Amino acid sequence: MAERVSARPPAAVLGRAVLWRAGLLVLRRAGLLLVLLAAVFLLVDLLPGDAARSTLDANASAGEVAARRARLGLDRPWFERFAHWLGGLCTGDLGVSARGRPVWEVVGPHLPNTLLLGGIVLALTAVAALGLGGLAVLRPGGRLDRAIDSGATVLLALPEFVLGTGLVVVFAFYSDLLPAVTTTSTGGGVHDAGMLVLPALALALPQIGWNTRIVRTALTEQLRAPHVDAAVLDGLPRRRVLLHHLLPGAVPPIATGLATSAGLVLGGAVTVETLFNYPGLGSVLTDALQNRDGPTVAGVVALAGLIITSTLVPADLLGRWARRFA
Amino acid sequence: MELSRRAALQAGAATAAAWLAGGCRSDSGGPRRPAGPPRRGGTLRIGAFGRAASVVRDPHGTQTNESDYLVLSLLYDTLTAPGPGGVAPRLASRWTASPDLRSWRLELAEGARFHDGSPVTSADVVFSLRRLRQSAIGRSRLPGIEVDGIRADGPRSVVVESAYPNSDLPVVLRLTTFVVKDGTTDPAGAPGTGPFRLEWFRDGNARLVRNDDWYLGPPLLDAVEVQMFEQPEAMLNAVLTGQIDLASNVGPTAGRAGEGRSGLQVLRRPDDMALPVVMRTSDGPFADPRVREAFRLTPDRRGMVEQALSGYGAVGNDILGTADPLYARDLPQRGQDLRRADRLLTAAGFDRGRSYPLVTSDDVPGLAESATLFAHEMRKAGVRLEVVKQDSSTFLGQSKGKAPLYTSYWGTNDSLTFSATKLLLSTASSNEADWRDPEFDAAYRDAVSTADPARHREALRRMQQIEHDRSGYLLWGTADGVDVARDTVQDLPTLPGYGRVQLERTWLSG
Numbered sequence: 047m048a049e050r051v052s053a054r055p056p057a058a059v060l061g062r063a064v065l066w067r068a069g070l071l072v073l074r075r076a077g078l079l080l081v082l083l084a085a086v087f088l089l090v091d092l093l094p095g096d097a098a099r100s101t102l103d104a105n106a107s108a109g110e111v112a113a114r115r116a117r118l119g120l121d122r123p124w125f126e127r128f129a130h131w132l133g134g135l136c137t138g139d140l141g142v143s144a145r146g147r148p149v150w151e152v153v154g155p156h157l158p159n160t161l162l163l164g165g166i167v168l169a170l171t172a173v174a175a176l177g178l179g180g181l182a183v184l185r186p187g188g189r190l191d192r193a194i195d196s197g198a199t200v201l202l203a204l205p206e207f208v209l210g211t212g213l214v215v216v217f218a219f220y221s222d223l224l225p226a227v228t229t230t231s232t233g234g235g236v237h238d239a240g241m242l243v244l245p246a247l248a249l250a251l252p253q254i255g256w257n258t259r260i261v262r263t264a265l266t267e268q269l270r271a272p273h274v275d276a277a278v279l280d281g282l283p284r285r286r287v288l289l290h291h292l293l294p295g296a297v298p299p300i301a302t303g304l305a306t307s308a309g310l311v312l313g314g315a316v317t318v319e320t321l322f323n324y325p326g327l328g329s330v331l332t333d334a335l336q337n338r339d340g341p342t343v344a345g346v347v348a349l350a351g352l353i354i355t356s357t358l359v360p361a362d363l364l365g366r367w368a369r370r371f372a
Numbered sequence: 373m374e375l376s377r378r379a380a381l382q383a384g385a386a387t388a389a390a391w392l393a394g395g396c397r398s399d400s401g402g403p404r405r406p407a408g409p410p411r412r413g414g415t416l417r418i419g420a421f422g423r424a425a426s427v428v429r430d431p432h433g434t435q436t437n438e439s440d441y442l443v444l445s446l447l448y449d450t451l452t453a454p455g456p457g458g459v460a461p462r463l464a465s466r467w468t469a470s471p472d473l474r475s476w477r478l479e480l481a482e483g484a485r486f487h488d489g490s491p492v493t494s495a496d497v498v499f500s501l502r503r504l505r506q507s508a509i510g511r512s513r514l515p516g517i518e519v520d521g522i523r524a525d526g527p528r529s530v531v532v533e534s535a536y537p538n539s540d541l542p543v544v545l546r547l548t549t550f551v552v553k554d555g556t557t558d559p560a561g562a563p564g565t566g567p568f569r570l571e572w573f574r575d576g577n578a579r580l581v582r583n584d585d586w587y588l589g590p591p592l593l594d595a596v597e598v599q600m601f602e603q604p605e606a607m608l609n610a611v612l613t614g615q616i617d618l619a620s621n622v623g624p625t626a627g628r629a630g631e632g633r634s635g636l637q638v639l640r641r642p643d644d645m646a647l648p649v650v651m652r653t654s655d656g657p658f659a660d661p662r663v664r665e666a667f668r669l670t671p672d673r674r675g676m677v678e679q680a681l682s683g684y685g686a687v688g689n690d691i692l693g694t695a696d697p698l699y700a701r702d703l704p705q706r707g708q709d710l711r712r713a714d715r716l717l718t719a720a721g722f723d724r725g726r727s728y729p730l731v732t733s734d735d736v737p738g739l740a741e742s743a744t745l746f747a748h749e750m751r752k753a754g755v756r757l758e759v760v761k762q763d764s765s766t767f768l769g770q771s772k773g774k775a776p777l778y779t780s781y782w783g784t785n786d787s788l789t790f791s792a793t794k795l796l797l798s799t800a801s802s803n804e805a806d807w808r809d810p811e812f813d814a815a816y817r818d819a820v821s822t823a824d825p826a827r828h829r830e831a832l833r834r835m836q837q838i839e840h841d842r843s844g845y846l847l848w849g850t851a852d853g854v855d856v857a858r859d860t861v862q863d864l865p866t867l868p869g870y871g872r873v874q875l876e877r878t879w880l881s882g
Contacts, residue, residue: 095765095768096769100769101436103512225613226609229610320605323603323607325575333426336423
């Protein structure tokens with residue numbers, strides 16, 4: 047290990063290498079997103095029923111449905127519609143929804159809400175998981191370690207809606223400490239900050255459970271590494287051992303765990319948003335799917351893909367950087 | 373499958389939550405009727421169902437969100453409106469028909485003004501009706517009326533021509549004939565004439581304030597705030613914890629949870645949603661009228677109302693339009709007769725050795741449950757039905773009007789003739805059972821082409837008898853609309869369907 051550290055390239059070269067790698071990563075993820083978006087158009091097309099039927103009265107006549115199909119361009123093949131939509135995307139235009147509103151107008155108000163809730167959840171997860179995982183490895187196999195481990199296992203096994211319902215019962219019904227559902231203010235945002243607490247907890251607790259276990263495992267593995275042993279035997283201060291010898295080796299799995307959580311949080315948001323009436327992207331996505339509204343579904347997927355990519359790329363880079371120092 | 377199981381679990385968890393929270397049940401639930409006359413003032417916070425990607429702000433668009441329709445109805449006025457005994461005047465204060473009932477003249481209400489102060493003229497009404505007629509669903513919203521048949525007759529009255537004699541034209545005009553100003557190009561938030569003015573609208577949620585100049589007298593509430601909800605569980609939680617005052621149309625499960633709870637009232641609006649089983653009449657296993665009759669004779673209707681609707685509903689008699697003042701209550705109620713059902717099935721040679729798919733969906737509360745119960749009931753006649761649940765779009769695209777046997781739902785039940793034009797006539801826009809009966813069509817024509825009340829009544833009676841005897845419908849029950857409200861909310865709407873949006877007489881006692 048020591049040889050690799052001494053053979054470290056000069057900073058300028060390193061900076062360029064990181065940029066190059068980041069560029070490659072972004073390109074690869076963008077390509078992946080493109081394939082995903084095409085798949086979305088194809089899948090919505092393959093689903094039974096269509097947007098013309100779903101956005102008219104249930105008793106609309108066959109003629110009215112046919113006229114609307116033509117108006118929405120549903121008589122053209124899916125790849126033609128996808129190509130057209132993609133052309134608009136290049137200029138930042140997310141297209142028009144099946145109900146005739148610009149997709150950005152439908153999705154836009156929900157994006158900040160999802161980013162806010164997701165951000166809170168990830169920050170909470172990172173802090174709690176690092177803290178609890180760190181505490182657990184202080185005395186491996188001790189009482190605290192065992193308590194944290196079993197607590198984490200229970201949390202990660204809880205479905206979000208069971209957890210969410212439990213939180214509502216305790217904090218809204220019995221104690222009246224927090225609001226049960228989210229109501230919106232004039233700006234379309236969340237009415238008051240207290241409304242974020244329960245949805246954030248319902249989403250974060252399972253992730254905290256999962257990430258605490260990852261942190262604990264990663265740190266435990268590092269504890270067994272020979273260079274850490276050597277550092278402890280050399281009599282280096284504990285803080286220095288933790289920061290310089292333990293953590294760098296543990297960062298890649300921890301960063302990957304958190305990045306995976308970002309995806310899981312977006313997925314779990316659909317359930318939690320429903321339960322707490324939170325106006326995020328999840329509700330738009332489920333509704334758009336139900337409407338067979340290809341452009342809106344693709345718009346949400348594009349934005350969610352962008353969010354996940356922008357958390358995965360730094361996590362990836364952080365992992366590579368840490369491995370360099372390990 | 374996975375999704376529906378998940379939804380069921382969620383519903384279960386939410387019900388459990390409501391039950392757990394029921395620490396403070398009182399014996400005397402229901403409205404707390406205060407002494408004294410209605411009071412002015414206060415803000416009513418309403419929860420209404422709606423979905424984010426389905427928000428429609430155009431009054432002449434297709435509104436699938438109840439929240440959107442509520443906001444539009446507070447902001448705009450229709451020409452006529454659903455009333456306790458049929459239709460009531462709204463923006464049209466009076467109407468008269470030509471002797472042949474093809475031409476109707478509507479007079480505009482005295483003092484009607486838009487929210488920007490300008491008076492309502494016949495030009496505005498003509499523009500709005502024509503705009504509605506030219507919309508994607510115009511033909512079914514204004515049946516028998518062409519664009520050229522809508523014209524002004526002086527500044528204060530409008531003439532509407534029907535392609536055929538139609539004594540029920542005012543009924544046709546009661547739902548989405550919202551009036552905007554002549555020449556309106558951007559209908560989102562365009563000034564209306566309704567009892568409330570729009571203060572803001574964001575992403576399906578809105579706040580409206582009292583229109584003190586409303587021509588039918590100012591409403592009592594200072595303001596109405598509409599909060600959109602996707603799921604009944606969340607709406608119920610909101611009204612239980614006091615975040616909203618009224619959970620509009622929240623449904624039977626929530627009604628059960630709110631029943632008998634102190635500080636809350638559960639309101640039932642009868643005839644809100646018809647939940648028929650549709651049997652295809654033109655071909656397939658149910659084309660034989662004896663088979664359809666046998667099916668109608670098999671289920672325990674009362675039991676289905678109790679179980680599928682938690683008791684929030686009424687037994688049906690296979691006739692649609694149950695809230696019509698001329699609904700034939702004297703026709704004998706069809707009940708369970710298993711021996712006769714058995715004889716009919718045998719006589720028709722119905723194959724009871726195989727199973728038949730019964731398509732259903734989750735579109736309205738109790739619908740999928742009713743399908744499961746119905747399938748269970750049919751085993752009493754030795755008929756095996758296999759319930760196939762489809763999501764809304766699949767159901768509308770593949771099964772409605774096509775499948776041999778499916779559950780349907782119909783939220784406008786205040787008019788027999790309205791149901792006929794939509795569902796029952798040979799020319800009906802959505803002839804779900806593919807039923808064509810010349811005698812029924814003739815009875816309908818007789819009913820709408822006479823101005824004589826006795827003849828009208830007699831023809832309606834004939835229509836109902838035919839429908840009861842041999843249509844493709846098995847209407848085992850109609851669901852009540854169920855609202856849960858704080859007990860301080862007084863004089864809430866009692867009408868079914870679209871009548872639930874009339875809030876101008878509603879007030880707050882505390």
